[in-house]
Amino acid sequence: MAVGLAPGWTTVMVELEVLSDRGLAPLRPDQGHGLVFELLSAWDPEAATELHRDPRDKGFRSGWLQTAEGDLPGPDQPQGTVLYWPLGATRPEVRQMLYALAGAAPEEVRFGANVLGVRMVWPGVDVAAEDAIDESGDPAWADVDFQTPTAFRGRDSAGRNVVHSWPAPRLLIEGLARRWERMIPVPLPVDLRAMDEGAVTIERWAGRCLRAEVERQTVWGGVGQFRYRLPVEPGAARAAAVLLRWAEAAGVGWRAPHGFGQVAVELGGTQRGR
Missing domain, CATH: 3.30.70.1890 (Alpha-Beta Plaits)
Structure with missing residues (x-):
C-alpha cells in the first residue's frame, strides 16, 4: 500500500x-x-x-x-x-x-x-509504507516509545522561546510534518498541520523526564511509552501513521541528529473499529 x-x-x-x-x-x-x-x-x-x-x-x-x-x-x-x-x-x-x-x-x-x-x-x-499500515484499514492508534530524551521547541504565552519535554500531539505531528516537507519532496496525502486541535489525542502514557547536557545547556527531555489516538478524517490517520513510522529513522523533536528523540512505533487497530 x-x-x-x-x-x-x-x-x-x-x-x-x-x-x-x-x-x-x-x-x-x-x-x-x-x-x-x-x-x-x-x-x-x-x-x-x-x-x-x-x-x-x-x-x-x-x-x-x-x-x-x-x-x-x-x-x-x-x-x-x-x-x-x-x-x-x-x-x-x-x-x-x-x-x-x-x-x-x-x-x-x-x-x-x-x-x-x-x-x-x-x-x-524506505518511506513507501507498504509495511507501515495494515491492509484492513487505517490504523486507529500508535504506540510510541520515546527511547532517548525527547524535547520540542516552542513559544510560551509571552512569545518567548521555550523547550517542552511533554510530547503533546500537535508538537509531535506538526514537527514531523515540517521535517518531512524539508527532507522528502513527495507531499503527504493530507496536510496534518491544518488539523483541528484534538484530532490526535494521548490515550494513555507512562514516562518521566531525564536531564541532559547539550553544549553547556541543561535540557530536560521526556522518555516513556505513549499511545496516540489517530485522526478520523479520511486519509489523515494513514498520513499520521506514515509520519510516525518514518520517525523511527528520522527522529523527533529538538536535536534529533544528536541522538535525542529516538523512537520505536507500533501501529494498531482500525478506524472502522472505533
Missing part, C-alpha cells in the same frame, strides 16, 4: 562541517547535484560518472541544508559550523550507493571554494 507516496523513496542524512575559512552560503536543493556526485564518486567513481551522464532522472533528490534543530541556516556559515543535509534515492542503484556511503563516507569533500568535512551518514529509511 503506497499511501499516495512515491514507492522506494529512501533518505539519508549527511552531517557536514564547514572546514574552509570562508563562509558557506545556504545550499538550495537544486545546487546539491554537484555535491551528491562528489560523495558518490568517493564510493564508486565509474558508477557515479555513468549516473551523471544519464539523461533520465538522476535517481536522487537533494533537500535543504539545515541546522541540528531543523532550521534553515543563515546567509553565511563560519568555519566549524555543523550542518545536516538530506538526500533521497528513487532508483535501486542510487539507493545502494547511499547505503554504502553510510559505512564509507569520505572524510571531506570539496564544493566550489569550500571544503566540507563529512562526519556521518544516517542509515536510509
Whole structure:
C-alpha cells in the first residue's frame, strides 16, 4: 500500500562541517547535484560518472541544508559550523550507493571554494509504507516509545522561546510534518498541520523526564511509552501513521541528529473499529 507516496523513496542524512575559512552560503536543493556526485564518486567513481551522464532522472533528490534543530541556516556559515543535509534515492542503484556511503563516507569533500568535512551518514529509511499500515484499514492508534530524551521547541504565552519535554500531539505531528516537507519532496496525502486541535489525542502514557547536557545547556527531555489516538478524517490517520513510522529513522523533536528523540512505533487497530 503506497499511501499516495512515491514507492522506494529512501533518505539519508549527511552531517557536514564547514572546514574552509570562508563562509558557506545556504545550499538550495537544486545546487546539491554537484555535491551528491562528489560523495558518490568517493564510493564508486565509474558508477557515479555513468549516473551523471544519464539523461533520465538522476535517481536522487537533494533537500535543504539545515541546522541540528531543523532550521534553515543563515546567509553565511563560519568555519566549524555543523550542518545536516538530506538526500533521497528513487532508483535501486542510487539507493545502494547511499547505503554504502553510510559505512564509507569520505572524510571531506570539496564544493566550489569550500571544503566540507563529512562526519556521518544516517542509515536510509524506505518511506513507501507498504509495511507501515495494515491492509484492513487505517490504523486507529500508535504506540510510541520515546527511547532517548525527547524535547520540542516552542513559544510560551509571552512569545518567548521555550523547550517542552511533554510530547503533546500537535508538537509531535506538526514537527514531523515540517521535517518531512524539508527532507522528502513527495507531499503527504493530507496536510496534518491544518488539523483541528484534538484530532490526535494521548490515550494513555507512562514516562518521566531525564536531564541532559547539550553544549553547556541543561535540557530536560521526556522518555516513556505513549499511545496516540489517530485522526478520523479520511486519509489523515494513514498520513499520521506514515509520519510516525518514518520517525523511527528520522527522529523527533529538538536535536534529533544528536541522538535525542529516538523512537520505536507500533501501529494498531482500525478506524472502522472505533
